[in-house]
Amino acid sequence: MITKQMVDIARGHANPYWEIKSITAPYGSPLITDETSLNVSSKVVLSILKEIDYDIDGVIIAAFGDPGLENAKKFTSIPCVGLSESSMLVASQNGRRFSVATTTPKLKSSIEERANLLGVSNYLASIRITTSDPVLIMSDHVQLIEELRIVIMKCIVEDFADAVIIGGGPLASAAKDLKQFFDIPIIEPIPEAVRYLSRMISDRNK
Template identity: 40%
Template sequence: MTRHILLINPNSSQSTSGMMRAIAQRAAKSALAVAVATAEHSPPMIVTEDDLLAAAGEVVEIGRRHAADCVGIVVSAFGDPGLDDLRRQVDIPVVGICEASMRVAAQGGRPFGVATTTPLLVDAIAARAGALGLAGLLTGIRCTAGDPTALAGDKAALTQALGEMVEACISADEAQAVIIGGGPLAEAAGALEARFSTPVIAPIPCAITSLLEQIPSAQHEMRRTVATAAK
């Protein structure tokens, strides 16, 4: 395969992998192709801290197995399972969607919130903000009601419920940006971006942008594309 970015889906859902790969490829444009690898031992959707911790080892295994064939890796689960260990074990850039989106949301010292569907991951998400030195800017984490897996299977209901959480982050918590916290929520994140004047942050494009900035060949292709479009 040609030089490419590898997106690792720590969830075991193949349909989620396809959706996330498509979003990642749109974000990468023509700079690099995006391939996807899907975990086999995780649940279809990671919803607990135990799920997140259990996924880390397989993320590292997948990343190490593919590192020689790609120029960068995205870990596409909110919570970034295995990210730090994988970085230590490969010599290519590795980016997590939680890390990347929090850095974008917090630009310029901007207070930000997270809207998500997984209440059992709230502590893990808050810990990620703390590890990045951003705990003081996190205004809160708002979670939808009900079973996260069932909600994820109903696109309209998912988008509606997350939209309500975004509104709460803005109106009640005074967030100036809101991240949609979850790889499987990526389509809803895209749908919600246009509904609010306050920035709604989609994590996968943030991760792709961060990764491309670390890959010299991608930077060259992006500059060439911009120059061609300007003619």
């Protein structure tokens, strides 16, 4: 269900002539909530890349921790992008201060590491996390929206963020719904990943 939602969102922002295929991890946690499941996902990503048909133009790793992204870029010459990478690069454009609103407290350090690796840590104002259990809240969309809305408001008012990333692939539908409540950019990782991949493919084909 979550994979289908993410693919539908990606299709809505992709070139209409693109064919988008999804591959769900055959093992590991269905929801990445801690460093252990993130590390397992990194291994899964590489194993999938070794088996897929390479008659493709690009890959989006649809998890906010970008599991296996660096190894994927080393393994294949086709463009590979991650959700965290794509959204943080956009959020920090022109020195803009940004925050990340997410549901997984045990992944806070990995998000900080991604910002540091991407060279945007100086622009990261905060990482704010919802209060409910990250697995349980996914089954209550109304509660998810409300808790993220409160967190985003704190990012803006207390942390002076000029943009807020909704940090999670499974939060994609929530990210879309939250934009209506705020005047500042609420950044959706999946559409940003599609746009980033599109630019990379275009540059590669020049």
